[in-house]
């Protein structure tokens with residue numbers, strides 16, 4: 001990664017809604033290299049092209065509206081299969097992949113990496129076909145009822161153990177929405193309870209199964225992934241790095257900060273920042289950018305999901321800067337993910353520069369509009385060459 005120390009142009013990293021958020025994180029970081037220079041002196045960095053290891057692209061008009069925001073900077077993305085109906089088979093994934101490729105801007109080489117949606121009727125044969133295809137890269141586990149379009153998900157994990165066995169055998173990663181849905185478990189505890197009740201059991205039973213704990217949100221998840229033996233990793237979203245749960249209630253109810261798993265307490269946010277900026281290769285970038293129309297978010301029963309793609313890499317840069325860890329951004333964004341998935345790292349680079357710009361207030365999507373993360377705000381960094 002190339003650093004350029006130029007004049008200090010931009011005085012302050014942008015405060016991201018939670019007044020104390022980024023300051024707290026940098027205080028806690030114990031990163032000797034961060035002390036070699038102040039990240040506020042760095043105004044330009046060059047990193048290998050990043051990938052997004054967790055992305056929702058939807059379908060139809062929404063698909064065409066959102067693909068360009070990701071394709072402008074990310075080389076590849078793991079595309080979530082929670083369409084309605086879900087992407088269950090290799091044939092479904094192939095057809096969806098073609099629709100995504102058709103939605104790319106002219107000249108784009110963005111590559112969608114497809115996933116299948118795990119149901120209780122998924123078979124070992126489906127797994128074999130997925131492993132033999134050159135475009136399905138993983139299978140996604142949703143607990144039934146946990147989130148958007150998860151009704152076809154799994155109710156009883158033991159029923160899909162034969163599928164896990166086949167995935168372990170074929171080296172196909174299991175991507176987990178790691179939450180329990182029991183009504184007696186507090187919604188803020190769903191991830192920690194999933195780890196305790198299910199994740200450890202799966203890991204022991206299938207020690208060679210490659211697993212990704214998607215959108216890790218708690219210190220519990222970080223501790224588990226750091227210390228578990230075997231091939232396990234976690235993606236971390238930019239919104240969980242930027243905000244603590246106060247952001248859901250700041251001056252009123254904030255539907256555009258509502259996602260699942262929910263944003264957690266400040267101590268969890270700090271643990272996520274520490275993990276993302278640690279250089280540990282088990283942690284990598286996954287935005288979980290999940291567009292919903294504005295009216296569906298701002299409703300008496302609003303949808304879960306944050307549309308972060310329009311400023312994703314810029315906001316990650318701002319978080320890493322605030323943590324004094326810009327030198328760790330390339331590993332997190334561009335190296336650890338491909339290494340885990342066994343894919344080549346990109347050769348091309350992108351350049352990020354400190355500069356002022358405004359995230360659009362809204363983005364048109366057919367007859368709907370989307371409200372991006374930090375709408376109207378200044379991420380403080382922009383992509384100057386990609």
Ligand code: DOR
Nearest residue numbers: 147148259260290304305
């Ligand atoms: O907030 C979320 N939105 N979490 C998910 O797990 C799904 C996603 C979506 O598809 O909207």
Ligand code: ZN
Nearest residue numbers: 056080288290
């Ligand atoms: Zn997701």
